[in-house]
Amino acid sequence: MATMDIQSLPQALPNLHLSRRDMLRAAGFGLGAMGLGEMFAAPQTAAVSDKIADRFVPAPYAGQRIEGLLGDRMRVNLEGRLLHLDEVRVLKGFQQRPGEQDWIGEHAGKFLHAAANTWLYSGDERLKALMDLVATSLIAAQLPDGYLGTYPDEKRWTSWDVWVHKYDLLGLVSYHQATGNAPALDASRKIGDLLCRTFGTGPGQRDIIAAGTHVGMAATSVLEAMVNLYRFAGDHKYLDFCEYLVRSWSQPNGPKIIESLSATKSVFRTANAKAYEMMSNLVGLAELYRATGNPVYLQTVQTAWQDIATHHLYLSGTASSAEHFTDDGVLPAEESSSVGEGCATVTWLQLTWQLLRLTGEPQYAEQLEHTVYNALLGAQDPRNGDICYFTPLNGKKSPTPGINCCVSSEPRGISMIPQLAWGQRENGVAIVLYAPGHVSVDTRNGTIGIESRTNYPADGNVVLTVHPSKPARFPLSLRVPAWTAKYSATVGGQQYKGIPGQFLTIDREWKAGDEVHIDVDLTPRVVAGGSSYPWGVAIERGPQLLALEQSVNPAVKDLQASGPRTAEVKLADADPKQLKWRGSQAYKLDGVEAGKPRELVLVPFADAITYRVWMLKA
Template sequence: MAYKVKETFSSALLNQQTVTGWLGERMKANTENRLYKVEETALLAGFINKPGVHPWIGEHVGKFLEAACNSYKNKNDTKLKIQIDRTAQQLIASQLSDGYLGTYDPENQWTSWDVWSHKYDLIGLLSYYELTGYKPALTASERVGDILINKFGDKPGQLDIIKSGSHVGMAATSVIDPMTDLYRFSGAKKYLDFCFYITKSYNNPKGPRIISTLDSIGRVDKTANSKAYEMLSNLVGLAKLYRVTADEQFLKPVLAAWKDIAEKRLYITGTTSSFEHFQDDHLLPASNKDNMGEGCVTTTWIQLNFQLLSIFGDMKYVDELERSVYNHLTGAENPQTGGVSYYTPLMGAKPYKSVITCCMSSIPRGIAMIPLFTNGKINGSPSILFYQPGVYKTEINNNETVAFNTKTSFPENGNISIEVNPSNSQKFEVLLRKPYWATDYKVSINGTPQIVSDKAMISLNRTWNKGDKIEVNFSLPVQVLDGGISYPGAIAFQRGPQVLVFDKLLNPTLPQEFSVQANNFQLQQAYNSLPVKWVGTQAYQVKATADGKPANIVLVPYADASQTGGVVTTWIKAEK
């Protein structure tokens, strides 16, 4: 079923684009170092031999399937497809005759994290169905939906979904997310009605009151128990519910939550939460002991921004996607090993591990989503949003096609060349995003300068011929960011979309205490400071003071930092 709300932004088809360069290498590492190495037996064991070893062990297989399906669509990786087929079919085969597809023994079904795990069953199986058209995957999903409908509701003998999930019921009610998708794929209104039941249940006794609280005070830290991952999961579901119903009551709290997070609870690297909860206004502690930036929260924040981008096509959502992707999302997965950091600090070593955790399964999902919003269409016009090298193909004007071939070293520099190759000479609009951080932004076509407005999107509407060249050039200025109430007297550096940080292992002779001038600094290239096998090519030197003496420190992008175990310092003491 089509969405009732117009899709202002539509993603590029994953099989019609190739992302290379810095982001492409991260996506490749995600597949080869993480997805290839997923322990299928461990993910499926609890479904085959109940009970599972952990209350939420059932979530991981669905997360893997979603990430792997997106990666396969983009890369057509035969090895990964074999892994996907094997995993999906074993999951389907483990479903009980009544539709139950969890890891709990009979006496404990529908307690704790059981509904939550069924949510991820739906996400994984519907991703597989969308990829392959394999009807048993949809049938298994419908059977999951049917057992949920039968078990939970307001009728005599039915269970209260709020009482069947952790965190004021939000873990269970977050199944609203894939239930909207099940409604779209099946066309069965009963699944939509179940979504309405969930929104009504928010106001049950001891319910999370997500909609009513956000409508009234607009603060996520004062909503339910402020648990970030579960609340964001519900918000993604509400955004999807708005898209299939066009009912503004479901969109209003989502926008209130987004505004509150973006303005008051977002780290400079594009994540949120400390100790897995939203904190008070502008309180953003960032050390290892603060358990900041849970990986599941980062990925779900990305999902929420993607939904809002699809609805509105507003570049403010791309700004947040870019902030997360170039910093906290990719920074949570070690590009050398594929290990994932559950909490990824701005101050301290990133604790990368390769064990089964919720975040180990979530971060790969976020990375596999990247091609969904690097390019696409806004109101039908091809749109270049992330300036990464690669190829983007799409249809224009009555099934004619066009391919955009982008060459650039971004984010090292801001020089981009885009070759436009329509199947035939055609008049159509091309949109270019002008990043909020870029200066000296210039555009030319075949050497002819174009007028650049102050809008976030630059429109190029003309007749395009094969081989036309769009040249985009901009500067990546260094911004000095203030440490706020959590790090008073400290600053951080942002170059283009990337936050730059101090990695102790790249600065072995410097003491732990040093300072930099906030208003008098200059970055210089320092490629030679990077060790052998370091993934990434960016390093910058800046003057500092250490033990009262002049010194030079090396900064690298946050996403690259700590890959060899170095202690990260993002908030650096500012010289008075």
């Protein structure tokens, strides 16, 4: 895989703030107004229970470990990105209003969400100190009436002001949930109370739709954050406010999300088709379904998901060109097409994760793997954690360390990987992502430990060792990828065959040390270019999309004139070291360039730098 030497990373990266932070920590700044008891409090549980119980319950962050490709990329996310937050700049707009631009306030909350997840998983003390510093400073900037934005008084609730409060809430509630920090929940309540007072249909109240861009969707996407606040604060007025947000969509000036999706079944024909904002509202609607059980909410989310998955998804598992959904099957993939905003990738991942949790159905699990291995990791520079705003399928990646929406969103998506990988399903264990590592899953049959040994996705062999706290009968659900031609799992001398796109459920009596040997066929597949690339083909291997990478094909003069020589393809392993390639996977393909035979080398899209996914078909 595209690995890196973590030890050498600090020297390779500019803007290290660690020594200053270490001084702050030494001075006890991180503790601030909080007592030690709060600092070390256990993760918080919800104050109210949901109406709908999840059918897939992610394994807790603590106590699990993911190594291999996914583990390396999470480490890069921590070391290269999260620990390098420019906290002075992301906090300044709150401390000296107005901020330098309209949405500068979103970054503090986005960081807190990614950092809370990553700290729960890693226990990294440097990250904890930085997270405490950001949370404490953010809370200190809150005005007495609860306002925690970056706008001067006369500009309040214009442009992206509600949006910024959404990210304050998401960040502070995540931080509270992870650490038990009480001031973070108090500050969140004050924000929620201010929003409840300010917006509504009562006398003197403002219209939420008029308070945000993109047909009001930027403002109403505070829905997800308000459901979270309701869940942890327990005050019913927050839930009432969520129902107001959903009703506001139907106003004459609103985005009509429910009516439009019900009538057209099309995200492209709904509101202004802005991908990130619309999917953010749908993530909120999924949360509201969990809290209320209103079936219309789930149906709406599923309708949108199905339309995106069928008509609007790039082969890399992201959506949007120039930040908007395009018409059915129109998927321009060049650098000039502004492909797959990073924020849209992460919100698509969150939407899909919501549906996996709510339904336990395998098509959502399948999509999570696809988006993680391609669009999500493809937008991260594996050397230093820099992030691409857009990630073309043909062209050059342009990762940056700066401050923009996607540089703050992508680390949130990467921080979610342990929540996507495995969990409880039907009172047993479900494996969604195959990766080396271990996990403990709580079920009604006791705690079940799973140890996983594999080089996946480089090869398709996985050995799971099952460690139930006591011998017990329970189902082990193994996701069988939709793309595999052959999948088998062998345990206790018995072989089980998987059906592609389904869970293979092995329901038996398990005892400590039982081993499951899994064999997933990774035979490469050729994908047709569709209406946008009718002359093109792409090649996938296992969960990974491959790319014709310029730097490992120095003899190729014209990538665009190159492709496989035959309609069916075979790949042979190439040696990345010999190719001086930064990744750990590379494959030789019998190809052509401008009609002449030429050996081509493909690498995973997630590792590629200058490349083409769409090659000339044979």
